[in-house]
Amino acid sequence: MRWDGERESENVEDRRGMRMPGGGKGLGIGAIVIALIASAVFGINPLTVLGLLGGGGMPAMPGAQQEQSGPAATSEDxxxxxxxxASTEDVWTPLFQQAGASYEPPRLVVFRGATPTACGTGQSAMGPFYCPADRKVYLDLDFFDTLKQRMGAPGDxxxxxxxxxxxxxxxxxLLGISDRANAAQRxxxxxQGNAISVRVELQADCLAGVWAHHSQQAKQWLQAGDIEEALNAAAQIGDDTLQRKSQGRIVPESFTHGSSAQRVEWFKRGFAGGKVPDCNTFAGSR
Known part of the structure; x- marks a missing residue:
């Protein structure tokens, strides 16, 4: 991927130098297992459980003043x-304009260990996540090492x-899909709630494919093997693959993100056409 020299977004905030109250320690694999069990048995959002185990309390209501401001990320890494x-901004802004809407870019927060969010305490153990309450993406850069070394999905x-x-x-x-999905889950x-979650996640995979389609058209920055890297990453984080590795068996009714095959299929669909209507995961019966 030829990305060096491309425009860099200013909507990236670096909180790695900040400390969480109580130390902000990350959670281990035991906490993750507890969260997954609670999700499967009781239907509790695993992010909520992880927040409680990390001392973050229940997720904050929208508008709660939990977040901390920080400097824009300027470090080399x-x-x-x-x-x-920046590329996502360059792709989604005109696509929204073509639909007669205005795109408001999210802010991406880089953190280490733990950080406050409007959705509760964000933990590295959660992996990258989006908080709709503050419209921010949260990412611990160590996840990329995990993706490469432990999940077998290397590549930029x-x-x-x-x-x-x-x-x-x-x-x-922004499109109101999240609110409708949350209302249906309640x-x-x-x-049924898990099935709705799967459709939401697969649609996000498809939208990632839409971005890849248009960014490649604009920049021609993909190299041989790049698409395969993305497809491999999608496969490695499929519910069936993760369950097989962690517990040795697959429980389809507990899926919340979709199988490896589904995640690959929906990314490929978005990439092939670059059209948002092609990403309607809620239309099919399965």
Whole structure:
């Protein structure tokens, strides 16, 4: 991926020098397992459980004054992140304009260990995530090492896909899709709620593909193997692959993000056409 020299976004904030009250210690694998069990058995959002285990309390209501301001990220190790965020801005701004709407870019927060968010305490153990309450993407850069070394998904475009997926959740938020999905989940049972979550996540994968399509058209910056990197990353973080590695068995009814095959399929669909209407994961019966 030829990204050096491309425009860098100013919507990236570096909180790695800040300390959380209580030390801001990260959570281990045991906490993650507890969160996943609570999600599967009781239908509790795993982010909520992780926030409680990390001492962050319940997620804040929208508008709560929890976040801390920080300097724009200017260090060398955030250059790639700033370039990818800038590219998402360059793609989604005109796409929204073509639809007669205005795109409001999210702010990406780089942190280490833990950080306050409007959705509760953000923990490194959660992986990258989007908080709709403050419209920010949160990323601990150590996740990229995990993606490469422990998940078997190396490559800069694999990292770009992860960022674009989280920005895809921001697009869903702006379009009102997130609110409708959340409302449907509140009326649904556990299995139905999980199914809705899968459709939301697969749509974000598709929207990441839409970004990749248009960014490649504009920049011609992809190199041989880049798309394969993104597809491999999508496959490695599929629910079935993660469950097989962590517990040795697959429980489809507990899926919240989709299978590896589904994640690959929806990214490819977005990349092939570059059209948002092609990303309607809520239209099919499965």
């Amino acid at each position: 955030t250059r790639f992140v700033r370039v990818v965020v 475009f694999a990292q770009a896909y992860v960022i674009a997926h989280e920005v895809g959740h921001h697009v869903q938020n 009326q649904a049972g556990e299995a």
